[in-house]
Amino acid sequence: MDFNENSFISQLRQPSRIPSPGKLLEVSASANNVRSSSMLPPPPGTATLKRKTLAERAGEPPRPAPAPPSSRPVSAAVKATAIAGVSRNASFSSSVSSRAPSVSSRNVSNSSFASSVGPSTRPPSAQSTRPQTSMAHGRSSVQAPKPTPARPASSLDVQPSGGTGDRKAWDTRGRLEDMESLYSELRNKLNDTTHESSGLKDTVAIYKTRLNELESTRAQLSSSNATISADLKSTKASLSRTTIDLEDARRDHSIELDDVKRQHRRDLDGAHREAEEEAHKLSRKHHEELIELKRRLENALGDEKLRRIKEVQALTTEAALAEQRKEVELDVKEKELEGLKADLHQSKANLVCEQDLNRDLRIKLSEAASNAMSLESSMRALRSRIDFLESDSRSQSQAFAEVEQKLQEAFTTASEAKEKLRVEETLRRKLHNQVQELKGNIRVFCRVRPPLESDPVNETARITFPDADSDSKEVEVMGPEEKSSLGNITTKSNAFTFDRVFAPSSQNADVFEEISQLVQSALDGYNVCIFCYGQTGSGKTYTMSADDGMIPRAVHQIYDTAQALEEKGWKYSMEGSFVEVYNENLNDLLGKPEEFDKKKHEIRHDMQKCKTTITDITTEDLDSPSKVESILRRATANRSVAATKANERSSRSHSVFILRLIGENSITGERSEGTLNLVDLAGSERLSQSGSTGDRLKETQNINKSLSCLGDVIGALGQGKEGGHVPYRNSKLTYLLQFSLGGNSKTLMFVNISPIYASLNETLTSLRFATKVHNTHIGTAKRQAKIRDP
């Protein structure tokens, strides 16, 4: 068999049952027994480009039953048919029992072909009714594999190369072998062909099934087509009926429309006629009314004309009468006119006068106008001036505002500065106190007075100042000449060191400079005691109470400082007392001199407030420096009066100037109370040297006692025993100065030295006493300050 790749001519005979014309084209092609791979798709399961040989197929596993053609474009009815066909073929397969194993292992779908290959078990009737296929014809040809003239030439017809062509004619054995091999080959081919034939039969069966399906589809389509055709016919009939009805309706409508138009035309003509008739009637009526109105108006006009004529006649009569009256009046008027002319003449004359006056007035007016112009120009100038002043005023007010702002800033700055000052003042006080503490609460200054004219010439002691150019703390006194037992005269140098040494050339101003800080301490609320110690005539009073001495200077400084402190909120009040201690009695130097030594004054201490008061003592408010000077004069005068009674009294008593300083700060609420005691001690002559007797002896004893007590008190303070006994009560002076000596105060002692040689021993005694005081260290001063109770 020769298999063309695209088409082949089937050897199957044509089917006995030829489809009627009008069947599907595919069936027609089948009828011609011509197949084209392009026309028909290969059956399912055989869609391979290269057909397999039967031997290859025999080795394959049994193929599954073909799936129902779900993707085919056929109806559900067609599908049902195909399934029925398959089941039918399955029944055929079950009927095959004696087939070869190779055949029986094939797909059930091909069992129709198998049944035809194997021994038939069907009844002859069934075989006879079964349509003959080309495969049947093929089978017969396989069963008789003899070459026939009708059979197309194949490869089997050709002698195998290298086989018979090479054999000799006499080589029958070889040729027999060739024949046998040829035979076996042909038999194999026959087997292949048989298998192919059975495949084709299966295909034909499938196509038949499909043909049946298509037939049923066609029948359904035909019936559907017939139904649709019937519907179409009925629809066409209905459409033609509707068209006829529509035509009828259109015709009826046009007839009706014509009728309506005609009726409308008739109605319109009627209305037109009626309107014309009505207009005619109205016109007629109007004409009649017009005639009637005209007639009535003509009548009224005649009546009016008659009335008017009558009125004209009456008016004419009246006019004649009026004319007569006018003439009369005219005569009167002419007469009046003449009078008026006379008046006019007079008026003209007046007018000339008035014109003259007017001219004058005009001149005056022009003058006034020029004045007005000048006034206006001056007014303009004034206005511009006012404007200028206003603008100036604005600038001035602006300047004022700036000045005010600057003033405010200045106030703010000032208040800030004041605040700063207050803070600094507090700090200053603290630092000041610290400085004073560092310097020691009891200090000793030594002052050597210059030789006086009254002093004996060339009888001055040899006093030198080794560190005068630097610290000025040392003083060296050459002692008196001493004669040894061998007759040698020796002079001993006595060196002393104090806090400050003032040479004879120093002035009160230089001295005050050193003590001014202590005065400041009194203002700050400390008790300060400054006293001068030395023999008579050494310059104690000069240092303390001279016009430029410590007391006036201290008072002036206090006033100045108190004034300066007012800016910082401090307001000071000062009260002063001046007392003397004479023979252990207190006298009020500001009181009456006749009461001296008679009136008893007691010293009282407030131990809690550390405040000393003297009974019946004069206390003056010192509101000005002049007041201080006056009380100083008073005290000196009183002392002079007393001196007349007691000779040399001034140097026989201790004078104490007590200045109490009370300060209050209105801003911080602080209050301070300080006392400045300026003491001029009595001369410290030795009793043995003074040679005094009587009252003078008593004076000297009291002086020495009190000075000795002062030394004892300082000595006791110097021991620094807490709670230790200090013998303040041993003398009036120490008792009076209890709160101004010791831990609660700052003390300064001047030791005044006379330069004369005769006083040398007293000088050395004083210097030794001063050294004792200088070597004493007393406790820390306490400030008498507290915050004011609210």
Ligand SMILES: Nc1ncnc2c1ncn2[C@@H]1O[C@H](COP(=O)(O)OP(=O)(O)OP(=O)(O)O)[C@@H](O)[C@H]1O
């Ligand atoms: N530094 C001085 N410079 C100039 N003169 C002085 C100086 N010191 C004292 N004198 C004078 O010396 C004299 C005696 O001085 P002063 O009276 O002050 O001594 P005194 O120590 O107070 O004596 P007394 O104890 O008797 O009162 C006075 O005339 C005084 O003017």
